[in-house]
Amino acid sequence: DVKVTQSSRYLVKRTGEKVFLECVQDMDHENMFWYRQDPGLGLRLIYFSYDVKMKEKGDIPEGYSVSREKKERFSLILESASTNQTSMYLCASSFGRGDTQYFGPGTRLTVL
Amino acid sequence: QQQVKQSPQSLIVQKGGISIINCAYENTAFDYFPWYQQFPGKGPALLIAIRPDVSEKKEGRFTISFNKSAKQFSLHIMDSQPGDSATYFCAARFGNEKLTFGTGTRLTIIP
Numbered sequence: 001d002v003k004v005t006q007s008s009r010y011l012v013k014r015t016g017e018k019v020f021l022e023c024v025q026d027m028d029h030e031n032m033f034w035y036r037q038d039p040g041l042g043l044r045l046i047y048f049s050y051d052v053k054m055k056e057k058g059d060i061p062e063g064y065s066v067s068r069e070k071k072e073r074f075s076l077i078l079e080s081a082s083t084n085q086t087s088m089y090l091c092a093s094s095f096g097r098g099d100t101q102y103f104g105p106g107t108r109l110t111v112l
Numbered sequence: 113q114q115q116v117k118q119s120p121q122s123l124i125v126q127k128g129g130i131s132i133i134n135c136a137y138e139n140t141a142f143d144y145f146p147w148y149q150q151f152p153g154k155g156p157a158l159l160i161a162i163r164p165d166v167s168e169k170k171e172g173r174f175t176i177s178f179n180k181s182a183k184q185f186s187l188h189i190m191d192s193q194p195g196d197s198a199t200y201f202c203a204a205r206f207g208n209e210k211l212t213f214g215t216g217t218r219l220t221i222i223p
Contacts, residue, residue, distance in 0.1 A: 004155070033210070040121060042215035043156070043201060090155050098144065098205045103155025 003027070004104035006091055012110045019078040021107050023091030031097050032074035034058075034066060037088040037106070049074055050097060081111045116204050118214030125221055131189040133217045135202035138183065142204040146211070147176065147187050150199040159200070160187075192221045 007022035025032065033048040035058075045058030047066040055066050063085060067075045074093075078085055088108050092101040117136045125131045135145075146161035162169045162176040162185065169176045173196075175188040189196055202214040 031210075040215065042118070043213045045210070048210060092155070096208055097210050098208045100146070100158045101156075101211060103157065105153065105155050 004091055004093055004102050006089075006104040006107050008107050009105065010108050010110075012112065013078075013081050014112050015082060017078075017081050017111075019081050019109065019111075021076040021078075021089055021091075021109070023074045023076070023093075023104055024072050025074075025091075025093040025102070026072065027093065027095070027102070028071065029093035029095050029102075030071075031094045031099075032068065033092040033094075033101065034064075034074065034076045035090045035092065036060070037090055043090065046076065081109075083111050085109065086111045116202055116212050116214040118202050118217060120217060121215065122218040123220070125192045125219065127192060127194060127221055127223050129192050129221075131187075131192045131196065131219055131221070133187045133200050133202070133219070134184060135186065135204075135214050136182075136184045137204050139204070139206065140183065141206040143206050144204065145176070145178065145185050146203050147174075148201040148203065148213075150201065150216075152198075156199075156201055189219075192219075194221045194223065197221050 004025045034046045035043040049055045049068040065077045088106050090106045091104040094101045147159045148156035149159040150156040160171050173190045178185045200217045203211040205211045
C-alpha cells in the first residue's frame with residue numbers, strides 16, 4: 001500500500017514565523033503535490049514537483065516555497081506565516097503526473 | 113482555464129436514498145474523470161473513475177454517469193448509508209497532465 005505521511009497533524013504558529021511542512025512517500029513516486037483545502041474552495045494546488053529538485057507553481061504559489069532534495073520527501077515552506085494561511089494542507093504523490101494521487105492525512109495549520 | 117465545476121457544495125440525503133453530485137467541464141480534451149472520497153481527518157482517496165469512451169461505470173453502490181455531449185459527469189450513490197458521509201471531489205485530466213479538481217461536495221447521510 002502507498003503511504004504518504006505528513007510531519008504534523010496539527011500546528012499552531014505565530015504571524016511572521018517561518019513554517020516547514022514535511023511530506024514523505026514510500027512508493028518511489030516521481031510526482032508530489034502540495035494543496036491547501038478550505039471550505040467552499042476545494043483543493044487548490046500550491047506547488048508540485050515532477051522530479052528531484054524540479055518544481056512548478058500551481059494555482060496559488062504566493063507566500064509559499066517548496067524543496068525536494070530527495071525523491072521521497074517534499075517540503076512546503078511558509079517564509080513568513082500570515083493569518084490568511086490558516087488552512088488544511090494536504091500532500092499527495094503519484095507515479096505519473098496524471099495518475100492516481102495518494103494523499104497524506106493533512107496538516108491543520110493555524111496562524112495566530 | 114481548465115476548470116471543473118462541481119455542485120452542490122453540500123448535500124443532505126436520508127439513509128437509503130440516492131445521492132447525486134454533478135460536475136461540468138469545458139476542456140473537451142479531458143480523457144479521464146475520477147472521483148475522490150475524503151472522510152473527516154483523512155486525505156482524499158480514489159473512489160471510482162471513468163474514461164469518455166463509456167457512458168456509465170458502476171462499482172457496488174457507486175455509479176459514474178458520463179455525458180460527453182453535455183460535458184458533464186455525475187456520481188450516484190444508491191442506497192446511501194451513514195458511512196458514505198464524506199466530502200466528494202470530482203476531477204479531470206487530459207493526457208499526462210495533472211488532475212484538476214472540483215470544489216468538493218460535503219455529503220451527509222441522516223438516519
